[in-house]
Amino acid sequence: MITIEDGNNTELAKVATGDIAKPxxxxxxxxxxxxxxxxxxxxxxxxxxxxxxxxxDPAALVTGVAVALDVTGEAIEAAARAGANxxxxxxxxxxxxxxxxxxxYALATAPGVNVYAxxxxxxxxxxxxxxxxxxxxxxxxxxxxxxxxxxxVLVPRASDExxxxxxxxxxxxxxxxxxxxxxxxxxxxVFGRAPRVWGDLSRKVDSVVMANGSAGEVLAAxxxxxxxxxxxxxxKYHAALDAAQAxxxxxxxxxxxxxxxxxxxxxxxxIDAGMPSDAVFILDQSDNWSLPDATRx
Numbered sequence: 001m002i003t004i005e006d007g008n009n010t011e012l013a014k015v016a017t018g019d020i021a022k023p024x025x026x027x028x029x030x031x032x033x034x035x036x037x038x039x040x041x042x043x044x045x046x047x048x049x050x051x052x053x054x055x056x057d058p059a060a061l062v063t064g065v066a067v068a069l070d071v072t073g074e075a076i077e078a079a080a081r082a083g084a085n086x087x088x089x090x091x092x093x094x095x096x097x098x099x100x101x102x103x104x105y106a107l108a109t110a111p112g113v114n115v116y117a118x119x120x121x122x123x124x125x126x127x128x129x130x131x132x133x134x135x136x137x138x139x140x141x142x143x144x145x146x147x148x149x150x151x152x153v154l155v156p157r158a159s160d161e162x163x164x165x166x167x168x169x170x171x172x173x174x175x176x177x178x179x180x181x182x183x184x185x186x187x188x189x190v191f192g193r194a195p196r197v198w199g200d201l202s203r204k205v206d207s208v209v210m211a212n213g214s215a216g217e218v219l220a221a222x223x224x225x226x227x228x229x230x231x232x233x234x235x236k237y238h239a240a241l242d243a244a245q246a247x248x249x250x251x252x253x254x255x256x257x258x259x260x261x262x263x264x265x266x267x268x269x270x271i272d273a274g275m276p277s278d279a280v281f282i283l284d285q286s287d288n289w290s291l292p293d294a295t296r297x
Contacts, residue, residue, distance in 0.1 A: 027274055029086060029124045030058030032065070035273035036088075040131040044163060049130045050092040055115055056124025062086055065275055067267045068283040069260055071114050071125055075283050080121040082281065087118065088270060090262050092127045128266070133213060134163045137265050142210040142231065143169045145190050145261065146183070154209060154221040166218035167210040168225055178205050180229060180249050187231065191257045194291070198240050199249025205229050212258040215239070215250075223248050233258030260286060 033053045045051045064084030068075045071093040079087045098112030103120070105113055118125050132138050134157055143150045154166035171178045181201035188194050208229050209222040215232040219239055222230045223246055230248055233255040240250050263282045270280045 025274060027062045028058060029053065029056055029060050029062055029126075032062055032086065032270070032273055032275070033058065033126055036126070036128060036269055039269050039272070040128040040135055042131060043159070044134045044157060045129065045131040048095065050095060051128055051131050052126060054093050054125045054127065055118050056086070056122075056126070060085060060122070060124065062275065062279075064279045064281075065267075065270045066281060066283055067263045067270070069256060069263055069285050071111075071118075071127075072285070073110075073114055073117055075285070076114060076117050076121060076123050078283055079123050084279075084281070085122055086124045086126060088266050089125070089127045090129060090132060090259055090266065092129055093118070093125045132262060132265065134165065135265075136162050138212065138262060139163070139167050141261055141265065142212060142258070143167055146186055146208075146210070146231065147172065147175070148208050148210075154225060155217055165211060165216065166221050168222075168227065169208045169210060171206055171208065176206075179203060180205055180251075183208065183229060183231070184251055187251055187253060191253055192286070193254060193257050195254070196252040197250070198244040198252075199229065203228070203249060205249075212262065213255055219243055219248075256285070256288060 037052060042051045062085065064082065065086045065088050066079035066082065066084040067088045069089060070091050071087060071089050075087055093114055094111035098109060098115060100108040101112045101116040102108035103113065103116055139153060140150055148169040148171055151168045151170055153161060153164040154168050156164035180199055180203045183205055184195060184197050205228045207227045208231060209218065209227045211218040211230065211232040213233040215230060215235040219230060219235060223243060228249060229251060231251045231253065233253055235250060235252060243250060267280050267282055271277050
């Protein structure tokens with residue numbers, strides 16, 4: 001179950017059982033997409049990305065919205081079983097169009113099989129990926145979860161300096177002296193997984209850069225800002241090695257662990273768009289992988 005302290009005492013992280021409630025005010029899939037694009041504009045997304053409705057009939061009435069990080073066969077089945085005809089995800093079902101669409105993995109790759117399944121079950125696939133990543137709401141999420149003070153965006157969008165990637169934050173006075181070990185322990189507690197840490201655990205930390213998902217260009221920006229540590233979803237090995245030697249400690253949460261909390265933002269955005277709260281639910285995808293040393297046989 002995903003829980004986020006964002007100032008709203010709302011329980012969005014739930015998996016519905018049986019048919020979910022039908023919206024009191026009819027809304028089409030196209031109207032939902034339009035409302036969400038107002039919150040996460042297509043122009044904020046990267047050029048290579050796919051944003052909005054990828055699969056489905058925009059004229060169909062929305063019966064419910066299932067929210068997940070990724071499009072998987074299990075997520076499509078869970079949405080359909082609960083009566084939701086929209087699967088709203090952070091990551092797109094595909095970037096490059098699948099070469100084939102089939103119910104069998106022997107004939108098509110996973111994206112092709114998932115698109116076939118969604119279409120067959122009448123589940124629309126909609127995502128907002130990098131448009132969500134660059135949003136103000138997403139940018140404040142990790143700092144709030146880890147109790148550090150946001151200062152500014154390191155890689156801002158040209159159109160709006162409040163949006164972009166990488167949030168430079170400062171450790172709160174009441175937490176000092178604060179060390180890398182303290183931040184790593186806080187990450188373990190908040191995200192429920194032990195992170196991968198680059199750097200001396202006894203190092204004092206004053207400035208922290210947050211980046212959900214892949215670090216990308218935020219890594220260089222964190223070095224340029226003389227930050228003490230970068231908290232991110234993932235970073236390439238040699239890039240992390242070079243950065244650590246240059247004095248930047250890194251805490252890798254895991255790509256999915258750092259982005260699962262974004263599902264709550266998508267769920268709330270759907271409610272803000274006009275969907276009743278009991279017609280929106282989050283699918284738990286936190287168990288896609290495990291640590292063998294934490295498993296008892």
